[in-house]
Amino acid sequence: MDDKVKALLERVKGTANYAADAAADGARAAGKKAGQMVDVAKLNVQLFDLNGEYNDILRQLGQVMYNTHKGEVPESDEVTKLLGQADEKMGKIAELKGRISDLKQAQSCPACGVPCGKGDKFCRACGTQL
């Protein structure tokens, strides 16, 4: 990867980690929902990294396409390999988004603050009715 692009991506990534840390600090101050919100913040950082990797694969695919346009012959399995990687990242991104939305919809116990599942009738930690 281009050094300038790499440096830029590292900077953007640093900003995202900082934002996630800030979100985590805010969550701690908020008290009971803290665990749940920190989990969401962590997953959002993972999601950001995955999106970056996915975009990098798309960029490589674009490069191969442009090189082909310029008359270079791509290695036979290069495009297939990149498409496979893109599919894999897409799958992981969809899974993470699902987990984040589950966490956001989840309730937390009014007594002890532990995050519980959407459909839970009782707290898994202390047994309080939800």
Ligand SMILES: [Zn+2]
């Ligand atoms: Zn509880």
